[in-house]
Amino acid sequence: xxxxxxxxxxxxxxxxxxxxxxxxxxxxxxxxxxxxxxxxxxxxxxxxxxxxxxxxxxxxxxxxxxxxxxxxxxxxxxxxxxxxxxxxxxxxxxxxxxxxxxxxxxxxxxxxxxxxxxxxxxxxxxxxxxxxxxxxxxxxxxxxxxxxxxxxxxxxxxxxxxxxxxxxxxxxxxxxxxxxxxxxxxxxxxxxxxxxxxxxxxxxxxxxxxxxxxxxxxxxxxxxxxxxxxxxxxxxxxxxxxxxxxxxxxxxxxxxxxxxxxxxxxxxxxxxxxxxxxxxxxxxxxxxxxxxxxxxxxxxxxxxxxxxxxxxxxxxxxxxxxxxxxxxxxxxxxxxxxxxxxxxxxxxxxxxxxxxxxxxxxxxxxxxxxxxxxxxxxxxxxxxxxxxxxxxxxxxxxxxxxxxxxxxxxxxxxxxxxxxxxxxxxxxxxxxxxxxxxxxxxxxxxxxxxxxxxxxxxxxxxxxxxxxxxxxxxxxxxxxxxxxxxxxxxxx
RNA sequence: GGCGACGUGGCCGAGUGGCUAGGCACGGGUCUGCAAAACCCGCUACACCGGUUCAAUUCCGGUCGUCGCCUCCA
Numbered sequence: 368x369x370x371x372x373x374x375x376x377x378x379x380x381x382x383x384x385x386x387x388x389x390x391x392x393x394x395x396x397x398x399x400x401x402x403x404x405x406x407x408x409x410x411x412x413x414x415x416x417x418x419x420x421x422x423x424x425x426x427x428x429x430x431x432x433x434x435x436x437x438x439x440x441x442x443x444x445x446x447x448x449x450x451x452x453x454x455x456x457x458x459x460x461x462x463x464x465x466x467x468x469x470x471x472x473x474x475x476x477x478x479x480x481x482x483x484x485x486x487x488x489x490x491x492x493x494x495x496x497x498x499x500x501x502x503x504x505x506x507x508x509x510x511x512x513x514x515x516x517x518x519x520x521x522x523x524x525x526x527x528x529x530x531x532x533x534x535x536x537x538x539x540x541x542x543x544x545x546x547x548x549x550x551x552x553x554x555x556x557x558x559x560x561x562x563x564x565x566x567x568x569x570x571x572x573x574x575x576x577x578x579x580x581x582x583x584x585x586x587x588x589x590x591x592x593x594x595x596x597x598x599x600x601x602x603x604x605x606x607x608x609x610x611x612x613x614x615x616x617x618x619x620x621x622x623x624x625x626x627x628x629x630x631x632x633x634x635x636x637x638x639x640x641x642x643x644x645x646x647x648x649x650x651x652x653x654x655x656x657x658x659x660x661x662x663x664x665x666x667x668x669x670x671x672x673x674x675x676x677x678x679x680x681x682x683x684x685x686x687x688x689x690x691x692x693x694x695x696x697x698x699x700x701x702x703x704x705x706x707x708x709x710x711x712x713x714x715x716x717x718x719x720x721x722x723x724x725x726x727x728x729x730x731x732x733x734x735x736x737x738x739x740x741x742x743x744x745x746x747x748x749x750x751x752x753x754x755x756x757x758x759x760x761x762x763x764x765x766x767x768x769x770x771x772x773x774x775x776x777x778x779x780x781x782x783x784x785x786x787x788x789x790x791x792x793x794x795x796x797x798x799x800x801x802x803x804x805x806x807x808x809x810x811x812x813x814x815x816x817x818x819x820x821x822x823x824x825x826x827x828x829x830x831x832x833x834x835x836x837x838x839x840x841x842x843x844x845x846x847x848x849x850x851x852x853x854x855x856x857x858x859x
Numbered sequence: 860g861g862c863g864a865c866g867u868g869g870c871c872g873a874g875u876g877g878c879u880a881g882g883c884a885c886g887g888g889u890c891u892g893c894a895a896a897a898c899c900c901g902c903u904a905c906a907c908c909g910g911u912u913c914a915a916u917u918c919c920g921g922u923c924g925u926c927g928c929c930u931c932c933a
Contacts, residue, residue, distance in 0.1 A: 376863085394933075405933045439931075522862050523929060570931090592933030593863090599932090623864085624927065660882075661872060666864075666926065673871060676883045683882080686896060748873090756873050760881035767881095767898090774890095774898045829892055836894070847895050856896085 368423070368750040370588075371664060373596065373619035374520055378752055383587050384617060388428065389420045392578040392616075394591035394599065395431040395477065397570075398458035399439040401641045402465060404654070404669060405625045409591055411655055412622050412663045412753075414471040415798050416588070419749050422796045430581045431474035432574060433459050436481050436567050441556060451557045455481070465642045469651045471798045476581050480573035484559045487568045487576045490610055491548045491561075499609035503539040505551020505564045511544040514605045520619065521597035546602055548572050571602040575615075578603075584611050590620035623666040645674070650859075652801045653677040659755040659797055680763075684802040687766040688790065689856065690773050692805060694783035731782045734772050738789055741765050745793055755797060762793055809855050813844050817855050820846060 370381040383389045393413040396406050410431070417427045435455035444451040459479070467473070480487070491507055494500035499513045511517050511525065518525050529543055538547075547569035552558035558565035578586065584607075591600065600619065607615035627640060645654055656677040661667045741761045748757035769786055772778045778786075791803050820835035836846055840858070847854045 396933075397931095403933085407933085409933050437931095521929075524861070527861050528929065594928065594932055597862090597929065622933070624933075626926080656882095657871095664864090665872090668871075670871095672883095676871065679884095680882055682896095690897080754873075757880075760873070763881055770897055771899090824892080827892075833893065845895065848891080848893090849896085850890095854896090 369752055370618050370620065371752045372617075373621050374616075379618070381587075381618065383425065384585055387424075387426060389417075389425045389588070390428050390582040390586035391417065391588040391590065392430045392432075392574070392582055392586060393474070393589075394574060394595055395433050395474075396462055397434040397437045397439060398455050398462055399437065399443045400458060401643055402462050403639045403641050404645055405592065405639075406462075407466070407469070407642045407645075407654070408622050408625060408658055408663070410466050411469065411471065411658045411798065412620075413474070413590060414469075415659070415755065415796070416590075416620075416753060417474075418796050418798060419753065422792070428476070428582065429474040430476040430478065430578060432577055433462065433477055433479050434570070434573055435459055435479045436557065436573075437570055452481075461643075465646065468646050469655065469798075470801055471655075478577045478581065480568060480577070481559075483573065483577050483580065484561075484568070486580050487572050488549075488561050490572065490576045490579070490606065493610040494548065494606065497609060497612075499605075500548055501541065502563055503541070505566060506539065506547055507549040507563055508540050508545040509548055509602070509605060509609070510541065511546075511605070512542060514609050516608070517544075517605055518601065520604055521601050523597060523601075546571065546598065548606070571599055572606055574599070575603045575606040575610075579607060579611070579615075585614050586616060588618045588620050589616040590622070593621040593623055596621060622663045625667055625669045627669055640669070649674050649678060650681060650801070652681045652799050655798050656680050656759070659759055659799075661756055663753060663755070681799075681802055684762070684766060684794070684799070685804075686856075687769050688787060688803045689805070689854075691769060691778075691783045691787040691790070693854075694773060694778055694780060695787055696780050696784075731777070731779060734768060734778070735782065735785065737768050738765055738786055741768075742789060742793070749796065758793075758797065762790065762797075765790060765793075807857070809844065809857075810842070813839055813842050813855065817844075817846050817853060821853055824848075 368381050369378040371378045391413065393409055395410075396402050413429055413431060417429045420427045436451065440455050441451045444454045447454065463473075463477075491500060494509065495502070495507070498510070500507055500509050518528070525544065549561060549563055549566050549572075550569055551564055551566040557567060559567060578589065589600070589603075596619075604615050653674055654677070657669070657673050658667075660673075660677065660680075741764050745758045745761040748754040748761065751757075765786070769778070769783075769790075773783075787803075791800075794800055794803050816835050816839050820832045820839070823829070823832040823835065839846055839855075843857060843859045845856045845858050847856060
């Protein structure tokens with residue numbers, strides 16, 4: 368596959384460091400608040416990338432940190448009269464809960480900064496020994512001038528950056544661009560013992576320390592939002608390569624920002640939308656579909672409207688899976704009308720004939736050929752820098768072809784089952800397994816109402832039948848009349 | 860000022876030197892007690908101006924416009 372690398376600024380053939388093992392590190396959140404939908408994008412991107420590599424046969428180790436000590440956490444704690452640890456624990460848990468709802472699974476390792484203080488101290492010590500860092504009072508700073516390649520990721524000139532760099536009160540840096548590796552504790556601040564006195568790690572160092580610990584020097588992919596390129600990832604490189612004097616990461620993968628009503632989401636603009644809010648209103652598949660609908664590197668518009676459209680897309684996929692399952696005879700989502708004991712819902716005929724009795728052998732071969740062609744296109748799209756939008760389009764292409772074949776009565780049970788199985792693989796890679804799910808258990812009362820409605824229809828009591836449909840809809844189900852019976856489909 | 864991205868049909872959003880993206884919305888039709896689902900047909904674009912080319916939405920140059928980073932930020 369080819370993967371875009373922000374360092375070389377081009378797509379390059381992706382070959383992992385280890386022959387059969389892909390190593391990935393994505394920057395997770397700093398837990399001082401509920402995560403917003405912008406935080407969800409790299410989470411989804413990383414999980415889909417993991418699934419894609421697994422589909423290629425690689426073993427994948429995905430590490431995604433949780434930064435649980437930081438100035439923002441301390442500020443929040445002071446504000447709320449709690450300890451920083453309490454604040455961090457609360458929002459780390461909220462983060463896990465919210466991202467769990469996406470149904471994508473969890474990264475293989477989710478290290479906490481505070482559980483890696485000794486690794487961090489170790490890395491800072493290496494930097495001091497190699498002359499890339501210096502102690503100033505109770506703080507330790509990275510000496511940017513000592514690292515010649517500083518700026519190579521962000522393509523910033525050090526001389527240019529000096530103008531804008533700021534120095535906060537109380538800092539004792541040698542140069543404005545130098546950044547803190549270790550911050551000595553002020554009274555009342557959380558602190559860990561270190562060779563430089565009690566304090567806490569600076570932002571950036573935890574990611575260098577933890578990625579190196581779990582994945583080793585020169586691991587494959589390091590990702591996160593574009594806005595992390597500078598200074599976060601630039602500093603990670605300086606720390607890791609300064610200490611170890613060899614390449615830190617092979618591919619830098621950065622996702623684009625989300626815009627809300629034409630503007631970047633940011634707290635100062637007051638337009639943040641939390642992941643929790645979105646998932647309270649929309650199915651996780653819809654949110655994932657929104658993300659997959661545009662390329663991961665592109666900035667994207669995010670709105671209620673795109674979520675609604677995605678809901679429609681999810682329904683379209685769910686419907687075709689339902690129909691294929693019915694035709695394959697493996698799902699109980701179709702109910703035979705009680706007043707017509709012998710009726711089958713759209714009998715497919717396991718003998719390979721259509722309901723009209725025309726043999727379907729020829730069209731069966733051609734539709735499976737079409738599926739194979741689209742699967743190839745799907746694979747090509749994913750192999751081209753994870754072009755999920757194009758991959759998704761192939762899935763919709765199969766859906767249309769499947770529906771057309773179904774409508775024409777050209778799909779036998781066996782072919783339907785095969786098509787469905789192939790599509791299940793595809794949606795799995797995209798993290799959309801949920802669209803392939805059945806109806807689970809329809810509540811008894813809903814089933815009873817549907818049955819009663821069917822009997823009303825038989826009596827031509829349509830007023831009562833329509834009333835029941837409305838009531839069923841209020842329960843979150845839809846009754847669809849089909850030849851010889853009806854179906855109950857969950858709508859939310 | 861420096862670095863970078865981008866301008867595609869009503870909307871979102873892929874992609875390509877000549878050949879259908881896809882979804883949503885909309886219009887017509889089929890099916891149907893109603894409805895839904897689904898199918899068929901239609902709507903067909905590439906900011907602007909030059910240049911290269913047999914041929915450019917796709918390459919090159921410029922103009923205009925939008926956005927991100929350079930400061931905490933996914």
